[in-house]
Amino acid sequence: MTNAHPPSRDLPAQFVPGEVEGRLYERWLERGYFEADPKSDKPPYCIVIPPPNVTGSLHLGHAMDHTLIDALTRRRRMQGYDALYLPGMDHAGIATQSVVERQLADAGEPGRRQMGREAFVARIWAWKAESGGAILGQMRRLGEGVDWTRERFTLDDGLSRAVQTVFTQMFDDGLIYRAERLVNWSPALQSAISDIEVDHREVEGELVSIRYGDGDDAVVVATTRVETMLGDTAVAVHPDDERYRHLVGRTIRMPITGRDIPVIADDHVDPAFGTGALKITPAHDPNDFEIGRRHGLPMPTIMDEAGVIADSGTRFDGLDRFAAREAVREELRAQGRIVEERRPYRHSIGHDSRTGVPIEPRLSLQWFVRVERLAKAAGDAVRAGDTRIHPPELASRYFDWVDSMHDWCISRQLWWGHRIPVWYGPDGQTICVGPEEEPPSGAGWRQDDDVLDTWFSSGLWPFSTLGWPERTPDLDRYYPTSVLVTGYDILFFWVVRMMMFGLYAMHAVPFRDVYLHGLIRDEHGRKMSKSKGNVIDPLELIDAFGADALRFTIARGSNPGTDMSLSTEWVAGSRNFVTKLWNATRFALANGVTVDMPLPGEPTDADRWILGRLREVREETDALLEEFQFAKATEGLYHFTWDELCDWYVELAKVQLRDESTAQGTRAVLGHVLDALLKLLHPVAPFVTEELWTTLSGGESVVVAPWPVDAGRPVDPAAAARVADLQKLVTEVRRFRTEQGLPDSRRVAARVADVSGDAEAALRALARLEPDGDGFAPTATVEVVLSDGAARVELDTSAAIDVAAERARLGRDLAAARKELEQAEKKLGNPKFVEKAPPTVVDGIRARRETAAADIERVTARLEALPTP
RNA sequence: GGGCGCGUAGCUCAGCGGGAGAGCACUCGGCUUACACCCGAGCGGUCGCAGGUUCGAACCCUGCCGCGCCCA
Numbered sequence A: 001m002t003n004a005h006p007p008s009r010d011l012p013a014q015f016v017p018g019e020v021e022g023r024l025y026e027r028w029l030e031r032g033y034f035e036a037d038p039k040s041d042k043p044p045y046c047i048v049i050p051p052p053n054v055t056g057s058l059h060l061g062h063a064m065d066h067t068l069i070d071a072l073t074r075r076r077r078m079q080g081y082d083a084l085y086l087p088g089m090d091h092a093g094i095a096t097q098s099v100v101e102r103q104l105a106d107a108g109e110p111g112r113r114q115m116g117r118e119a120f121v122a123r124i125w126a127w128k129a130e131s132g133g134a135i136l137g138q139m140r141r142l143g144e145g146v147d148w149t150r151e152r153f154t155l156d157d158g159l160s161r162a163v164q165t166v167f168t169q170m171f172d173d174g175l176i177y178r179a180e181r182l183v184n185w186s187p188a189l190q191s192a193i194s195d196i197e198v199d200h201r202e203v204e205g206e207l208v209s210i211r212y213g214d215g216d217d218a219v220v221v222a223t224t225r226v227e228t229m230l231g232d233t234a235v236a237v238h239p240d241d242e243r244y245r246h247l248v249g250r251t252i253r254m255p256i257t258g259r260d261i262p263v264i265a266d267d268h269v270d271p272a273f274g275t276g277a278l279k280i281t282p283a284h285d286p287n288d289f290e291i292g293r294r295h296g297l298p299m300p301t302i303m304d305e306a307g308v309i310a311d312s313g314t315r316f317d318g319l320d321r322f323a324a325r326e327a328v329r330e331e332l333r334a335q336g337r338i339v340e341e342r343r344p345y346r347h348s349i350g351h352d353s354r355t356g357v358p359i360e361p362r363l364s365l366q367w368f369v370r371v372e373r374l375a376k377a378a379g380d381a382v383r384a385g386d387t388r389i390h391p392p393e394l395a396s397r398y399f400d401w402v403d404s405m406h407d408w409c410i411s412r413q414l415w416w417g418h419r420i421p422v423w424y425g426p427d428g429q430t431i432c433v434g435p436e437e438e439p440p441s442g443a444g445w446r447q448d449d450d451v452l453d454t455w456f457s458s459g460l461w462p463f464s465t466l467g468w469p470e471r472t473p474d475l476d477r478y479y480p481t482s483v484l485v486t487g488y489d490i491l492f493f494w495v496v497r498m499m500m501f502g503l504y505a506m507h508a509v510p511f512r513d514v515y516l517h518g519l520i521r522d523e524h525g526r527k528m529s530k531s532k533g534n535v536i537d538p539l540e541l542i543d544a545f546g547a548d549a550l551r552f553t554i555a556r557g558s559n560p561g562t563d564m565s566l567s568t569e570w571v572a573g574s575r576n577f578v579t580k581l582w583n584a585t586r587f588a589l590a591n592g593v594t595v596d597m598p599l600p601g602e603p604t605d606a607d608r609w610i611l612g613r614l615r616e617v618r619e620e621t622d623a624l625l626e627e628f629q630f631a632k633a634t635e636g637l638y639h640f641t642w643d644e645l646c647d648w649y650v651e652l653a654k655v656q657l658r659d660e661s662t663a664q665g666t667r668a669v670l671g672h673v674l675d676a677l678l679k680l681l682h683p684v685a686p687f688v689t690e691e692l693w694t695t696l697s698g699g700e701s702v703v704v705a706p707w708p709v710d711a712g713r714p715v716d717p718a719a720a721a722r723v724a725d726l727q728k729l730v731t732e733v734r735r736f737r738t739e740q741g742l743p744d745s746r747r748v749a750a751r752v753a754d755v756s757g758d759a760e761a762a763l764r765a766l767a768r769l770e771p772d773g774d775g776f777a778p779t780a781t782v783e784v785v786l787s788d789g790a791a792r793v794e795l796d797t798s799a800a801i802d803v804a805a806e807r808a809r810l811g812r813d814l815a816a817a818r819k820e821l822e823q824a825e826k827k828l829g830n831p832k833f834v835e836k837a838p839p840t841v842v843d844g845i846r847a848r849r850e851t852a853a854a855d856i857e858r859v860t861a862r863l864e865a866l867p868t869p
Numbered sequence B: 001g002g003g004c005g006c007g008u009a010g011c012u013c014a015g016c017g018g019g020a021g022a023g024c025a026c027u028c029g030g031c032u033u034a035c036a037c038c039c040g041a042g043c044g045g046u047c048g049c050a051g052g053u054u055c056g057a058a059c060c061c062u063g064c065c066g067c068g069c070c071c072a
Helices: A017-030 A060-078 A093-106 A117-142 A157-172 A226-231 A242-247 A286-295 A321-334 A372-383 A393-403 A454-458 A473-478 A488-506 A538-545 A547-557 A568-590 A605-626 A630-657 A660-681 A686-697 A717-739 A757-766 A803-828 A831-836 A839-865
Strands: A044-048 A082-086 A176-186 A191-193 A198-212 A219-223 A234-237 A251-253 A260-265 A277-280 A338-352 A360-369 A388-390 A422-424 A430-432 A481-487 A511-517 A748-753 A780-786 A789-796
Touching (some): A044 A060, A060 A538, A060 A547, A117 A547, A157 A176, A176 A338, A191 A360, A219 A277, A372 A393, A388 A393, A488 A511, A538 A547, A547 A630, A568 A686, A605 A660, A630 A660, A630 A757, A717 A757
Parallel strands (some): A481 A511
16 A cells, blocks of 8 residues: 555654644545545445534534534445535524624614615625634534535525425425414514424413403403403303303403403313303414304404504504503503402413514414325334434324424515515416426516525425435435434424425435434533523634544433533543543554554463453444444443553553563554554544554555454453453552552562463563562562462562551451352342342352352451561 | 433432442542553442332332423
8 A cells, every 4th residue: 555645653742633633634625535426336324414503603512413423424434335424504594584683783784674675685695605604614623524515505596496396396285375374473573483483481470350241241251461352352151151151142341442242152161260251362362263263253463563562443552562461451450340360370371482582373374384194104104114213212202293293384474585486466366486487477476475484494404405306316325314413402393394305205214313312511411501601612622622522522421312411521531531542552653563463373361352352342332333322332432442451451561562472462462453443433533543543554544444343353251351360460469559558669579379470470560569589578468369269479568567557458358258248148048049040140149159258268367467466 | 281201429420130330529649661631549329219029129110209301
């Protein structure tokens, strides 16, 4: 293999992320590693980005999406797939329009209505050009392996064509209709919004009981929105309610408006609730609307788009709805109409999820998607397993939603978005104009003013980005996409819509797997919010600790469907891990390690052990990643790297490297393990692994290096057991030293019995023991029961030992062994246990009993041998 | 009100039928030629409460208490 960049075989003492990340990323782009190739003979793998809003900047939620998607696609690329991570952004209708409107207001410029539609939309485009770049820059900082040649925007020409095409098809299929309905109206946005854009929250309001009518004909009704009485057109009671039977069919005179309204009987009135009589305001309450429809009641609208009382024919016209509430209440009070007031009265009301303003149900003419058939298909596809939801617990939420979905209001009274492709003619014609058709011209024709809900276009994202409605090579190859990665919070907003549209337009699910991650919270599990001041900016974390550290932290915390807590300390911990990896590789390089050296024909126990562990870890990592278990996979690699490779193998390697007979084999094993480990870590920590792997291997790039399918060797249980014994022995001697206050710098003469030659050399190095020379006079003995019998280390501490400390140490050992013996004997003393438990379990307990008994005997002897004070 | 989930070491979490774990924090000792962003040794928990199933329960079942989320 020829190398464009001959490796320099050594590394700076410190990894400084800021100095290498940009350079590496540019190199990856130059070489086109991230560009997909539909003509390739490799199997395809595709993930489309959940498009961030152009308004914003990357927050930790995005960083999580992006880290996980990038990890999945990088791994597949290494596994030999033609992997496509497709980037793009969402025009985010309401959010973006609001931002620009606020900018205009702040700058004291004319508002959008004064500017006019065309100028205002042009203004947003200009702003988008400027702000859209911020996110792209942040994605590069995170190291995302996206195919920039395929970047898309929900409002670009191709995607707009896709929107128009789907709209037309659905219109022709009768799946899109226009109707006057009571919709969720946001007085703040002055637009309709869909059900899921409404948050229901408890508020402290008031419940006011009002008397309508007089004398025997009086009826008391209660309401939390007194002002709506201006739009009342009936009072409803239950047909079987004796209290009101005499009133049904008669009229009752309203206070303030002086209108006579009918008393009607309707089964839906709950006679047990309140007085059993209900005021009916059909144009301003969903239930009242239904009752009004059933009884053919008039439906006067008494508020305008901004929530200001209008056309009520009363003096309250012009008052904001909340001011009107007070004013109407006071007027009623003055007229002696108020029977009771409960305040505060806690009840749940809908709020516009974007602005937080209470929703005003409003009767208006809007466009809807008839969802029944589409939602059923979306549910069935998951039931049939065509798309799998991870974690499965969240599938039930999905089913609940699709199985009881209401028609979707898709028109928005905004300007920024896909304009509804419907034209109205001078004689009342309504025609839907497809992308290949010319809109009607001539006097009296005009296009619908509204734009589509943003989620309408994001719902098409998995195929519109691949070129639909054209039948492009990309579309043929990458649809259905492989996985969708997103937060569970937009399961309904987005995932359901993509399922519905994908099945409708493509007749196939949009993705095979859906991985739903949780939210990133602060270090105490609280939601991050600007008002709490606990928001962490991912770029600051990248600046402080490097992109790899942030990515590693996110991956390590991502259990399916579960929120994670994150603090700078955690990211610092990941940075430390990256540093550890860096230094381990530096150690290898300094000792002449390269990859592809032939593994030793006669590996040492340590070699066999670490190669076996590598095999196991690689298999676990693969299995976990296939199940989207990012946290567990990452955690496993963390511990393998730190606790096994660095803490033990590298230390043992130092001994082996000093010995001619094992030095070369050790280099080969270290090279082999690091080669595989760097590859395994690359998907989550791309920068540091690239820098280390290219230096170590001289290879072109780990981005395109093959995934280590054959890493390691089959486990050698005997060798593994001997290494475990050695670890136990070393730890026990270290413990003795610590208890005796013997610093590491102080070598202690020791005589070792019943330990193999190799192990003894390792023990002496790791426990800082020196040979027993002339005049060796042991002052203490450390005994350890190992898998094949007891080992003994006699130590000459060259002074009287601290007997009290040693007595304490042995005392703890004795207590532990006694507890162990007691537990084992209790179990074995239970005949039912011996009879019913599996033999392997019983044998295990027996072995523990024997070990404990031996420990007690040994420790007791040692204690007795100690000099008495 | 319905549904889902969670209560395990000071904090954040993993473990989900057979010996209570991790990271951080804390204590003690160390600049041991990869690493002080480090090394070594430790401290720390009636696994929310109460019943039940089982030879055996943090783990399965039931109830209760507390918390979160989604939907009404």
